[in-house]
Amino acid sequence: MAQTSPQTDNADHADSDEFPPGPDGLPVLGNTLQLASDPAAFYDVLEPFGDVVSYRAGGMQFCTLLHPDYIEQVLVTEADRFGKWGLTDFGVDFAAxxxxxxxxxxxxxxxxxxxxxxxxxxxxxxxxxxxxxxxxxxxxxxxxxxxxxxxxxxxxxxxxxxxxxxxxxxxxxxxxxxxxxxxxxxxxxxxxxxxxxxxxxxxxxxxxxxxxxxxxxxxxxxxxxxxxxxxxxxxxxxxxxxxxxxxxxxxxxxxxxxxxxxxxxxxxxxxxxxxxxxxxxxxxxxxxxxxxxxxxxxxxxxxxxxxxVLDLPALSFLDRVVTESLRLYPPAYILFREVRKDAEIGGYRIPEGTKLSLPLFRIHRDDRWYDDPDSFRPDRWTDEFEDSLPEYAYFPFGGGPxxxxxxxxxxxxxxxxxxxxxxxxxxxxxxxxxxxxxxxxxxxxxxxxxxxxxxx
Ligand code: HEM
CATH class of the missing domain: 1.10.630.10 (Cytochrome P450)
Structure with missing residues (x-):
């Protein structure tokens, strides 16, 4: 798949020391109420701020990344800088x-x-x-x-x-x-x-x-x-x-x-x-x-x-149906990471400790990468289309190590x-x-x- 550059205002901030923009929040709760009342709609609130957007919830600082290049940076090229984050901060003891x-x-x-x-x-x-x-x-x-x-x-x-x-x-x-x-x-x-x-x-x-x-x-x-x-x-x-x-x-x-x-x-x-x-x-x-x-x-x-199993290579339409279904409904729909060493993403400074959310369910339906993104069209998955798609515009199984x-x-x-x-x-x-x-x-x-x- 091909590489492109971010096309939003975020790119103008290259090399700045700024923290990414984001929606205003309440003094202590930050954006917790907005997020908790309708988590899906909250992403509509974030999107106009660009491809790197900050918010606060539950006393934690979050950043959402909405461009495939930044996903690749976090999951692959600078994976060592970003750690797993999830349950322990919420006191859940599951398979730690x-x-x-x-x-x-x-x-x-x-x-x-x-x-x-x-x-x-x-x-x-x-x-x-x-x-x-x-x-x-x-x-x-x-x-x-x-x-x-x-x-x-x-x-x-x-x-x-x-x-x-x-x-x-x-x-x-x-x-x-x-x-x-x-x-x-x-x-x-x-x-x-x-x-x-x-x-x-x-x-x-x-x-x-x-x-x-x-x-x-x-x-x-x-x-x-x-x-x-x-x-x-x-x-x-x-x-x-x-x-x-x-x-x-x-x-x-x-x-x-x-x-x-x-x-x-x-x-x-x-x-x-x-x-x-x-x-x-x-x-x-x-x-x-x-x-x-x-x-x-x-x-x-x-x-x-x-x-x-030996029939599968000849079932190419079936392959496209599965690929397109995982695009529209990615079962693991957001990945989370924590910044372990200060990072620069999209020209913004992201300090250690910030939680990152990588929302597949939004990126998979972004009309910069997909025509008519909400439609179920298995035929869109031609070789030419895949070649032109930024690598991390599609990542239902995550990426990197x-x-x-x-x-x-x-x-x-x-x-x-x-x-x-x-x-x-x-x-x-x-x-x-x-x-x-x-x-x-x-x-x-x-x-x-x-x-x-x-x-x-
Ligand atoms: C449609 C089915 C599946 C989807 C969409 C899916 C998606 C994912 C994603 C996105 C990750 C990366 C998580 C991250 O980076 O934070 C992941 C990790 C993982 N998945 Fe799956 N998965 C699927 C099926 C399976 C199956 C069938 C197995 C086992 C048989 C499995 C076992 C795992 C394990 C063990 C990890 C952690 C890998 C590691 O951190 O080294 N998954 N999966």
């Missing part, structure tokens, strides 16, 4: 020793250990269960049945993930519910609200207590899964086996790191993919001409056989599941309005996304 939140040598060690489970030859082996579980789901639907997409796909992706990485079938017990409950409580808690920003972390609100209870149950579940595997006299060749064999070897991975990393995978790997399936099925239901073309491609390439380790796994899963569903049925969307994404930990739609199944 796991790969998503650790830094420095500890993170490198964990990433190196987990990486082999995501190599191409390895993830190809997971394809069969992805297709089989999706077919089982679709075959179980009756013609005319109404499915609640978010819950249905959440169960499916958790089942695929736990089978692929940990050789477990979490569908067969209440154990899957422990994971989904933790995800639900986490999403509820993460939606910006006055309570999140204003109340001190030690105040035990009912929401925090529920979150804490669900997280402790999740930890106990993962501890049990690890203990069961350690006690079993069976050979496995999966991520858990890799991590277990590293445990204890010169202290390479501690018990807490192992548990937190496993929790991270179960959490980060199923919820995101489930949302992508939900939004893609909604988009297909609302764009029958796209769904028809997709069906024709799958009929021609795969026919009625189970979809195989901390990019999503599960990206290839997720794209493969999305394509195999979608192709299998399309072989079996069509969907009709029953909502009156398009799904409204909320601003929780992920881009969960508000309420249920109901789809009526029409079997083929």
């Amino acid at each position: 020793e796991g790969i998503l939140f650790t830094e420095g040598e500890q993170w490198k060690r964990q990433r190196t250990m987990a990486q082999p489970a995501f190599q191409l030859d390895r993830i190809r082996g997971y394809g069969e269960s992805m297709t089989a579980f999706a077919a089982e789901l679709a075959e179980g639907w009756d013609d005319g049945e109404v499915v609640a997409a978010t819950d249905t796909f959440s169960d499916l992706t958790l089942r695929i993930l736990s089978k692929s990485l940990f050789d477990l079938d979490l569908d067969e017990s209440d154990r899957g519910a422990v994971v989904t409950r933790a995800v639900t409580e986490f999403n509820r808690w993460a939606e910006p609200s006055l309570a999140t920003f204003v109340l001190p972390n030690w105040v035990p609100t009912p929401q925090r207590r529920r979150l804490d209870r669900s997280m402790r149950a999740f930890e106990r579940l993962v501890d049990d899964l690890i203990a069961e595997r350690s006690a079993a006299d069976t050979d496995h060749d999966d991520l858990l086996a890799m991590l277990l064999s590293a445990r204890g070897e010169d202290g390479r991975i501690s018990d807490t790191e192992l548990r937190d990393t496993m929790m991270t995978f179960l959490f980060a790997g199923h919820e995101t993919t489930s949302l992508a399936l939900t939004y893609t099925c909604y988009l297909l239901a609302e764009h029958p001409e796209v769904a028809d073309r997709l069906r024709a491609e799958i009929d021609e390439v795969v026919g009625d056989d189970p979809v195989d 901390r990019h999503c380790i599960g990206m290839r796994f997720a794209r493969m899963e999305l394509k195999l599941v979608l192709a299998t569903l399309v072989q079996h049925c069509e969907f009709e969307y029953l909502g009156e309005e398009p799904p409204q994404p909320t601003m929780g930990a992920t881009y969960q739609p508000e309420g249920e996304v109901s789809l009526r199944v029409e079997k083929r």
Whole structure:
């Protein structure tokens, strides 16, 4: 993808010592009320200030970056200057020793250990269960049945993930519910609200207590899964086996790191993919001409056989459908970082300690990079278009050293599941309005996304 320069007023400030502009706020609360009352609309307030915009919320100084070049600077070219930021400032104890939140040598060690489970030859082996579980789901639907997409796909992706990485079938017990409950409580808690920003972390609100209870149950579940595997006299060749064999070897991975990393995978790997399936099925239901073309491609390439990983290179329209859906509805819709060493971004001085928000959901719909940005147009993804697009105008899986380790796994899963569903049925969307994404930990739609199944 191509490089361009920022085209807004921000660029005029090159080499200045100024702090970026932003909306006025109240004396102590800053912009907290504005952000908490309608987080999505708050970005409409920020945008006129340029590509580097400051605001204050919850007593913290934030900067939002709205230009692909600045995203690249933070995630890639100057990644060392910016650290992970998220839960600890809010007093949430979730997988702090796991790969998503650790830094420095500890993170490198964990990433190196987990990486082999995501190599191409390895993830190809997971394809069969992805297709089989999706077919089982679709075959179980009756013609005319109404499915609640978010819950249905959440169960499916958790089942695929736990089978692929940990050789477990979490569908067969209440154990899957422990994971989904933790995800639900986490999403509820993460939606910006006055309570999140204003109340001190030690105040035990009912929401925090529920979150804490669900997280402790999740930890106990993962501890049990690890203990069961350690006690079993069976050979496995999966991520858990890799991590277990590293445990204890010169202290390479501690018990807490192992548990937190496993929790991270179960959490980060199923919820995101489930949302992508939900939004893609909604988009297909609302764009029958796209769904028809997709069906024709799958009929021609795969026919009625189970979809195989080796079919995927020939399913180029399917690839574009997935790419375009992740543009419109990026499940990880904002990334956060903290400035660790004073930085200069877009000519502004950004002091150490500032929190950065990188809102994919805005950049992916910026009309400087995308014509008719709100439209679902898989055909926009031609080679020429990709060549002309700034590299970080599209980053659903992040970028640089901390990019999503599960990206290839997720794209493969999305394509195999979608192709299998399309072989079996069509969907009709029953909502009156398009799904409204909320601003929780992920881009969960508000309420249920109901789809009526029409079997083929
Ligand atoms: C559509 C599906 C997915 C999306 C959109 C997605 C998105 C992302 C993004 C944007 C990041 C970077 C976060 C940051 O820079 O702060 C990330 C990191 C991560 N993702 Fe995913 N992800 C998806 C699926 C998966 C799957 C299937 C797995 C595991 C099997 C996974 C595991 C992880 C892990 C462990 C990290 C942390 C990597 C690190 O910091 O080294 N993700 N993901």
